[in-house]
Amino acid sequence: MTNYQRILVGVDTSPQSQLALEKAVAIAVETGARLDIVTVINTEKFIGITQGPMGFGATTPQMLDEMTRQLKANLVKSRQEAVQAGVSDVAVHLHSGNSKTLLATTLPAEYGTDLIVVGATGLNNVSRILIGSNASYIIRNATCDTIVVRTDLQQNPIELPKRLSRQV
Template sequence: MSLTYKNIIVGIDGSKEAEAAFKKAVEIAKRNDATLHLVNIIDSRIYSALEAYNFSEEEKRAEEFATSLLEDYKKAETAGIENVNIIVQYGSPKSVITQDIAKKVEADLIICGATGLNAVERFLVGSVTTGIIRSADCDVLVVRP
C-alpha cells in the first residue's frame, strides 16, 4: 500500500465547493509530485432529452465554457505542479469520473467538493459526490469550503 498519490483527479464546475477542492488538490499534488487532472463533465442527459430540437450549438457552447473554465484553473502549473491535464467529457458526472476517467488516468485519488444540495434535490437527482464515493476504486477526498 503506497502512501503517496501519483494521479489526482479534481472535479471543476465553477462552484465555491470546486474551488476549495481545487486548492486542496494543488496542495496534495505538490506534496506528492503528482499529475493533476482537472475534469469537467458536461451532463449529456440534458442534451439527449432535447435532441429533437438540435441543440448542437448549445453543446458547443457548453464545451467551450468547460474548456475555458479548466484553462483558468490550469494556473496550478504555476503553483509548482509540472503535469496538469484538462479533461472535458460528456455524460453523467458521477459515472464518467469513476468508470471512465479514473481508469484511463490510473487515478489513485479523486477530490471533489461537497455538494450544497438539499434533501429533496439529493432524492430527485442524486449527489455527484455521493455517486463518486460509492463507485470509486480509489481514495476519495470530499472538501468543504
C-alpha cells in the same frame, strides 16, 4: 500522507469545485503527483430540463456550444492555477456522458488514478434526491481514495449556499 502518484479532480464552475481544485493542487504539490483536471458535460441532465428563450425544453445546440466554451475556458484557467501553484505535471480533460460513472470508475481506471478529489454538493435535499449527488456516487463506487472537500486550505469548514440546480 500516502504518496499519491495521480490525482483526478472534477471541476465545473461551482464554488465547491474551485475548493476541490485548490485542495487537489495542494496535495499534488506536496506529493509531486500528476494532476488530471476533469470536466464532464453530463448531457443526460440537460435534455428536457433547460430553460431556453421559449421556456423549459430541450437544450439547443447553441446553448450546448456556449456551455462547452465556458467549461473549456474554466479548464484553461484551472490548469494555469495549478501550474502557478507549482504542479509540474497537469492535464485537462473535457468529457461528455454520465459524470458519476466517468468520475468514479471509468476515468480513474483509464488514467491510473489513485486519488479522486471532488467538491461537496451544493444541491439542496430535494434536488439531491431527484438528481443525485456526484460526490455520494463517487464515494460509494470509486476503487481508490476519495476526498470530498468540505474545508478550505486551512481546514476551516466552509458554508456554501444551497442551490436547486448546478450552474454551467
